[in-house]
Amino acid sequence: MTTQSIEDKVIAIVCEQLDVKRDDVSPSKTFTEDLGADSLAIVELVLAFEEAFAIKIPDAEVDSIKTVGNAIDYIKQHSGSAS
């Protein structure tokens, strides 16, 4: 999967899960403050990323994924074999 397609797919999942508009989502946006996710919504989002990219994001790593960009970077680094 290309870098661009990962980014597009992450953003599509964010839009779907958090019911936000595409134009409101960019790498710098935080899930909680900017996009209105609560702790349960973040868990649900992480699980959606795991299913979409066939990866596992350990709970300990979830705390460091605060922005859309953090998620894109994490998935780029960890989904190399699962294209």
Added chain:
Amino acid sequence: MDKRRVVITGMGVLSPLGIGVADNWRRLCAGESGIGLITRFDTTDYPVKIAGEVRGFEPTQWIAKKEVRHMDTFIQYAIAGAAMAVADAGLDHSPPRDRDMFGVYVGAGLGGISTLESTIAALHAKGPRHGISPYFVPAIIVNLAAGQISIRHDARGPNLSHVSACSTGAHSIGEAFRTIERGDADVMIAGGTEATVTPLGVGGFCSSRALSTRNDEPTRASRPFSASRDGFVLSEGCGLLVLEELGHARARGATILAEIVGYGLTADAHHITMPSPGGEGAQRCMKMALRGAGLAPEQIGYINAHGTSTAADAIETQAIRAVFGAHAERLPVSSTKSMHGHLLGAAGGLEAAISVLALRHGILPPTINLDDPDPACDLDYVPHTARHVQCEYVMSNSFGFGGTNAALIFKRVEA
């Protein structure tokens, strides 16, 4: 100090007869049935293929799209019912004086079994990490109906979900009445909600042989008090009232629909599903409601019966005869379950709303499908067609598995 009086100022209902009070009341007065073939799941392997489904419900009309999938249908119905009841009461424009005195008692008989079923299937297919949503628990637990309503309407007072099977809605309203009466709240949203037209819900009642199998005649399947009745028809929906302290309602200029004056609750202490002989527990329940209201039996002008279209209809008949004596000969009793089916935990809420409407409009909704009355059911059941009768007091009965009984009495208020 005089007792605080409690009145009804708003109502919100969803049933197989429609969404909202107006559609329900119109169809009840017309003697129409809301029962049909089950569309929610494939009934091929089930002996029962009919139910009362709420039709045309669009959750996003009431709930943000992203939240809809985080709650079971019974909670969605409760949110819609509360929104309608609050609007009907005018609380949007003239809110409660004190948010700490604004409470919610909304229960359910079973809770989120549809979500439970789909989650168990996903758990088996995908395992616990991906099979179970982080929203699973708040999507299914019964008290999230009351919780969601409190969040949406900033109701910071008493908040409970009573669970008493088919008496849930009536108990919730009765307990809200007492809560306002004793001064712990000024305004309460109260009643029941249910959404169990699912494989497990229908299958469970099939297994206990409780449901009608009149699959070829869905609209004629719920036939309380008739000799050919063969079980109840499972339905779903929600019935909520806004109860309010009289002075608070007057100060806001609210329209007062009726006063609630009596509440009885008893246990049969007899059997898990069968009523006690002669409806002994139901008798004590109706007597308790009359005693609390300070009424003689002769003052009740109409009973909205529990009347489920099961063998228990004859026992409720015996209980009414025992409590009302000679007055039972002149006392109209109808089971509107003949039209909307059995909403389980929501039944008492919907039927309380119907009782209030009967007082307000001077119309008694009928018992339809009573073509062949059971000789053991020998009261005036207002057969087939609605009747114009202006009552001063009406009673609504609810009896549930576990032998738990509730009776409510409403009083007419001059319009």
